[in-house]
Amino acid sequence: MAGIYIHIPFCKQACHYCDFHFSTSLKYRDEMVGSIAKEITLQKDYLGGETINTIYFGGGTPSLLNADEINRIINTITGLHTVASDAEITLEANPDDLHAAAVKSLRRTPVTRFSIGIQSFFDEDLLWMNRAHHAAEAEASVKRAQDAGFENITADLIYGYPMLTDVKWKHNMDTLFGLDIPHVSAYSLTVEPRTALATFVKNKKTPPLSDQQSAGQFLMLMEQMEKRGFEHYEISNFAKPGQYSRHNTNYWKGVKYLGVGPSAHSFNGDTRQWNVANNAKYLAALADNKLPFEVEELTEENRLNEYIMTSLRTQWGLDLSKLEQIAAGTKTILQKEARPFFTKDWLKQDNDTLTLTLSGKLYADHIAGELFF
Missing domain, CATH: 3.30.750.200 (Transcription Regulator spoIIAA)
Known part of the structure; x- marks a missing residue:
């Protein structure tokens, strides 16, 4: 898919x-x-x-x-x-x-x-x-x-x-x-x-x-x-x-996608790439059968932080077991870092899943940034 x-x-x-x-x-x-x-x-x-x-x-x-x-x-x-x-x-x-x-x-x-x-x-x-x-x-x-x-x-x-x-x-x-x-x-x-x-x-x-x-x-x-x-x-x-x-x-949810056209981004799980944000340069490259993009290899830290940012924005929340699949030991670290947000009633935990509370949704980007590795 x-x-x-x-x-x-x-x-x-x-x-x-x-x-x-x-x-x-x-x-x-x-x-x-x-x-x-x-x-x-x-x-x-x-x-x-x-x-x-x-x-x-x-x-x-x-x-x-x-x-x-x-x-x-x-x-x-x-x-x-x-x-x-x-x-x-x-x-x-x-x-x-x-x-x-x-x-x-x-x-x-x-x-x-x-x-x-x-x-x-x-x-x-x-x-x-x-x-x-x-x-x-x-x-x-x-x-x-x-x-x-x-x-x-x-x-x-x-x-x-x-x-x-x-x-x-x-x-x-x-x-x-x-x-x-x-x-x-x-x-x-x-x-x-x-x-x-x-x-x-x-x-x-x-x-x-x-x-x-x-x-x-x-x-x-x-x-x-x-x-x-x-x-x-x-x-x-x-x-x-x-x-x-x-x-x-x-x-x-981190599913692969291909982005085409000027400035479009793509993601395959291991790398992220983005096309040049310039119509003339895009057209010139394709006329020469070239792909006008740059590539970034995603580090373990990149993948952890991307998952934190995207998952916390959703009703499905952040699955701590998925963090462990990316890097062992990260579940314990993140639970410790999340404690202040439990105290403020901005985050709640159900089994291994963290989700934002109603008030927490007002601070979604701030919370994610504070939980980054």
């Missing part, structure tokens, strides 16, 4: 908070699709023949591709790999791209799941973020997808930004619940270096973000999701029972 991630490095415009790799020029779109297909071919042995059970189009904005381009990439994968008959194939999409003709054409692809970047149902907030869609388009895009037969849908929301009052945050959640989708991803806004938002904060054109606001809205989020029957299966992800994102869950 393994996954394949495809990074589509194009966007209509740059969201003020985004630090992912993308270009707002579509000049090399045809060449990019061809190069991605070539990279998939050159990397055909990376996953060791394992069955592919998830394919994920991320970005950037993958919904800028048309059905023929998506099919070309998927057909390249199915021609080289065994793909499970029930594979989850996700396409990240912006609401403004999911117009009626696009949704209809996407039914001609094997895509089974949409991840729709809604972020907010308030036009003034979307304008502040420099999103390309309007609030009305967000609701309409979900309904169009559902009417076309796409039931497996997730949507993104953002909280913790200056314009978002608690009243508006509650409205955003209620609106999303009213659309009857099985999965929600919600992220606290962060100020990333070299983004427009970072410049605005530095120049005092927008207020700095408030940790107190983010924490309060995260607590609201968890409370409302539980009331609506969603499971909080990962810090930023909520799903109706059995409706988890299989692709992202594989990341958190």
Whole structure:
């Protein structure tokens, strides 16, 4: 069992908070699709023949591709790999791209799941973020997808930004619940270096973000999701029972995956590699039949810390016996280091499994960092 991630490095415009790799020029779109297909071919042995059970189009904005381009990439994968008959194939999409003709054409692809970047149902907030869609388009895009037969849908929301009052945050959640989708991803806004938002904060054109606001809205989020029957299966992800994102869950559980496209990362259990985050250099390398990536051999310490970071973010928690499989004696060491968090009621232990408490979820990254080897 393994996954394949495809990074589509194009966007209509740059969201003020985004630090992912993308270009707002579509000049090399045809060449990019061809190069991605070539990279998939050159990397055909990376996953060791394992069955592919998830394919994920991320970005950037993958919904800028048309059905023929998506099919070309998927057909390249199915021609080289065994793909499970029930594979989850996700396409990240912006609401403004999911117009009626696009949704209809996407039914001609094997895509089974949409991840729709809604972020907010308030036009003034979307304008502040420099999103390309309007609030009305967000609701309409979900309904169009559902009417076309796409039931497996997730949507993104953002909280913790200056314009978002608690009243508006509650409205955003209620609106999303009213659309009857099985999965929600919600992220606290962060100020990333070299983004427009970072410049605005530095120049005092927008207020700095408030940790107190983010924490309060995260607590609201968890409370409302539980009331609506969603499971909080990962810090930023909520799903109706059995409706988890299989692709992202594989990341958190350490399953192998191949990443293709500029800036994409790959993991095979022993090494991690990442492609150059530059479209021109990526295209030039593939034109020369070269793979434009760097490789990092994962040390024992790397593997321990990655497992701590990813497992603690999930409802399944950190299995101390898995630490022992990576390195003998680590179970005892980690239990000792975790004692202060038991005292604060941030961590709890059930047999050999450590999980975050409700209050502990507010400090997930801090706790993981303190437990690193």
